[in-house]
Amino acid sequence: xxxxxxxxxxxxxxxxxxxxxxxxxxxxxxxxxxxxxxxxxxxxxxxxxxxxxxxxxxxxxxxxxxxxxxxxxxxxxxxxxxxxxxxxxxxxxxxxxxxxxxxxxxxxxxxxxxxxxxxxxxxxx
Numbered sequence: 729x730x731x732x733x734x735x736x737x738x739x740x741x742x743x744x745x746x747x748x749x750x751x752x753x754x755x756x757x758x759x760x761x762x763x764x765x766x767x768x769x770x771x772x773x774x775x776x777x778x779x780x781x782x783x784x785x786x787x788x789x790x791x792x793x794x795x796x797x798x799x800x801x802x803x804x805x806x807x808x809x810x811x812x813x814x815x816x817x818x819x820x821x822x823x824x825x826x827x828x829x830x831x832x833x834x835x836x837x838x839x840x841x842x843x844x845x846x847x848x849x850x851x852x853x
């Protein structure tokens with residue numbers, strides 16, 4: 729009976745380790761994609777703003793404005809800043825991410841309670 733429990737616990741720990749590794753690779757992949765989007769957005773930022781401004785200019789003829797709209801449409805989709813998403817650098821979580829620390833509220837709370845973040849401590853009064 730004890731041997732059976734030991735096997736079950738080792739199997740469950742192996743399963744948990746596998747899931748953690750799998751989750752970390754998914755989080756890494758998402759963070760890498762987001763990083764690529766940030767680089768692409770920074771690369772095309774000037775062009776995108778220029779084409780948008782020229783397209784919105786009412787003083788220009790319609791053919792010229794349509795030309796700049798077509799040029800704007802030909803830029804890569806991931807070069808838009810609206811495609812960039814703030815993600816936790818540890819878990820890849822997209823929601824409830826503190827921009828200053830670049831980590832989610834869950835990771836932030838666990839690290840703060842362990843005393844791993846400099847200058848952050850749990851409030852008590």
